[in-house]
Amino acid sequence: MPTNRTFTMIKPDAVQDGHSGAIIKMIEEAGFRIVALKKTQLTPERAGEFYAVHKERPFYNDLCKYMSSGPIVPMILEKDNGVADFRALIGATNPANADEGTIRKLFAKSIEANAIHGSDSDENAEIEGNFFFAHIEQF
Numbered sequence: 001m002p003t004n005r006t007f008t009m010i011k012p013d014a015v016q017d018g019h020s021g022a023i024i025k026m027i028e029e030a031g032f033r034i035v036a037l038k039k040t041q042l043t044p045e046r047a048g049e050f051y052a053v054h055k056e057r058p059f060y061n062d063l064c065k066y067m068s069s070g071p072i073v074p075m076i077l078e079k080d081n082g083v084a085d086f087r088a089l090i091g092a093t094n095p096a097n098a099d100e101g102t103i104r105k106l107f108a109k110s111i112e113a114n115a116i117h118g119s120d121s122d123e124n125a126e127i128e129g130n131f132f133f134a135h136i137e138q139f
């Protein structure tokens with residue numbers, strides 16, 4: 001597979017618990033190059049925009065509240081087969097179902113507070129990366 005980009009963010013629970021460094025280390029050791037990175041915080045409205053695809057789901061309001069509850073660390077990453085390889089590195093949405101050694105197995109607290117996001121397609125990776133980093137001239 002050619003090199004491609006994915007988008008991730010370390011979620012408020014993992015940042016609050018001081019796991020950002022350990023998670024970034026796992027990401028780099030798995031062969032991802034960090035293209036862009038920052039620490040920021042979403043408003044509930046911005047979180048709602050990011051997760052608009054889930055707005056009919058019962059967990060949507062709670063998710064927006066949780067995702068705006070503290071700082072996050074969004075990143076654009078690059079690697080061969082980046083989207084799929086990153087989903088494998090983070091593990092299943094529900095940490096109870098996540099494989100041993102995955103980021104969610106190690107750091108997630110619950111199906112909602114599950115430590116980290118990973119894009120599900122090349123197309124969404126580009127949209128999500130632009131959501132946070134469109135103002136950067138070159139990345």
Ligand code: IDP
Nearest residue numbers: 054059063092093111112113114116117118120
């Ligand atoms: P993903 O992050 O593994 O792609 P999605 O189904 O896209 O999972 O859901 C987006 C986020 O919404 C999840 O990462 C998690 O934080 C939250 N979420 C998903 N399903 C549930 C649920 O059943 N209850 C509460 N929160 C959920």
Ligand code: MG
Nearest residue numbers: 117118119120
């Ligand atoms: Mg998803």
